Amino acid sequence: MAAARSAAIPVVPLSASPSGVPLAGKVGFLEDPEGTLVIADIRSSAVDQRFSIPPGAVQQDGLDDHARWFKIRIRQTEPAGEWLIDSSNTALRTFDVYGPYSDNGAMLAPPSKQGFAQAAGGRWLNSDRFNFRFALAQPGDYTIYIRATSVFSEYYSFTAWEPVQFGHAEQRRSMFNGICYGLFIGMIFYNLMLLWIFDESLYFYNFLSCLFALLTLSGINGHLGHYVLHNHTALIPIVLGASPALWIAFAGMFGRGFLELQKFAPKLNVCMLALMPLASVAVALAFCGQFSASLALTQLLSVAGPLLMFAGAIIALRRGFTPAAWYITGIFTLFLAAICTTLNNNGIIQFPFHYEALQIGSLFEIIIFIIALGSRIRGIRRQNGELGKRAKQLTKTARTDPLTGLLNRAGWAHYAARTLDRGGSAALLLIDLDKFKPVNDQHGHAAGDQVLKLVAERLQAEVGAQGVVARLGGDEFVILLADAPDSKVLALQAGKLIDLISLPVPYEGHALSVSASIGIACVPQDGADLSMLMHAADRAMYDIKENGRAGHAFACTAAS
Structure with missing residues (x-):
């Protein structure tokens, strides 16, 4: 019975195939739940007859520590050769190989013991996976026994290789x-x-x-x-x-x-x-x-x-x-x-x-x-x-006067401070509209808004790229000119601005009219920062208002 069972395990001819010789479905398998069987037991007739031949690879779910025995029968037809049995496993606790045994039962090589349970060295010197390399000196049939244990999920599928072909396959992998x-x-x-x-x-x-x-x-x-x-x-x-x-x-x-x-x-x-x-x-x-x-x-x-x-x-x-x-x-x-x-x-x-x-x-x-x-x-x-x-839009909105589209007080302060920080000459013109209140009182706030918008457009068109125009609130505007001209040219510009502001503003069949008082402060004569310039220009502007309105004055003249 034992001989019949043993004979049922096919003998696999070895060859130097580029893809190796797959042994799945041709290997005897025996599970040892207690892990107590040794090679002498395995080779006895009583145990040998318990080997079966799985149709494919043997799978282990990793939830047991059973020992698994494999019986591989091979045939060498060449006079001599070197071969390798590759397990495709990398995480085995033990990988013990016995054999090869000749047909007459002689053991041709000492047992090979590998795995995590063994001392360091050994199997990692030759390959990433557990394998067994051996030499056969003459043709014939041989038997190899393998005992494997693992605490992880495993997939036991053996392949016989000629070492050179195995090396080529490893390069591709x-x-x-x-x-x-x-x-x-x-x-x-x-x-x-x-x-x-x-x-x-x-x-x-x-x-x-x-x-x-x-x-x-x-x-x-x-x-x-x-x-x-x-x-x-x-x-x-x-x-x-x-x-x-x-x-x-x-x-x-x-x-x-x-x-x-x-x-x-x-x-x-x-x-x-x-x-x-x-x-x-x-x-x-x-x-x-x-x-x-x-x-x-x-x-x-x-x-x-x-x-x-x-x-x-x-x-x-x-x-x-x-x-x-x-x-x-x-x-x-x-x-x-x-x-x-x-x-x-x-x-x-x-x-x-x-x-x-x-x-x-x-x-x-x-x-x-x-x-x-x-x-x-x-x-x-x-x-x-x-x-x-969105942030830029919100920033622009926060710094823009919604009625005229000019800079508001916050936007003016931001721009003026940056301009003054660069140094150089500059002139600040503070403008307050005269006779604006009667327009509101007689024609309503819509008429006043129309006046403010048209005045803003005229000021912006006149100043252009020379400076910036802002509405500080109510009927008060301000202009900052960088690289300001001398006082004579400034006086001419101020006069022109007053003329533009004094032009009639059409509104629902009426010609609305306002004028302006302008106070002028210059850098560096009247100050170097925005606060000093505003204060100086405000003083000059009110000097004009006290002397009949509709005119301009320089801060240095008003002070004297």
């Missing part, structure tokens, strides 16, 4: 991994740059999310153990247990900020926050060595977190937050990859790959999130631009 790692590293620095520019916590959360995603994937691919922690193997399962939970947690915090859940979906925001303590528990369990419990909790988070964020993104999109559309695409891609990985780990569905789905999903999510962040930044810039325009 390394290129794909390099692209993934490069994108993650680029995203890490991208978020640091955005954090420095915008000082928003969501970019810090996305930085941490990308960092722990990189740790997770590099750990799953074996590169973390190969290049970083090869002398600290006890840390590898801790990192592999804690990093996925932290990845999910910080990705959730990034999603909360990106989608503004507190604004658009406050209830989902509370639910998302409630998942954060669960992530902390999963991390704590990993540090305590409870990897099965940590993995179970992390798998729960990997489903619940993306579902909540997907629902939040739908709500935000419906409320007009357009970058949520890109976020939905990205989170759906990663969610689908996480679901496939979880279902695959638990044997509910079977794929011809293991964690590659998660890596591919993460790759697409990174690309989509770069676009999503760009869309959000464009939206912020557009909003800031609109706010800037």
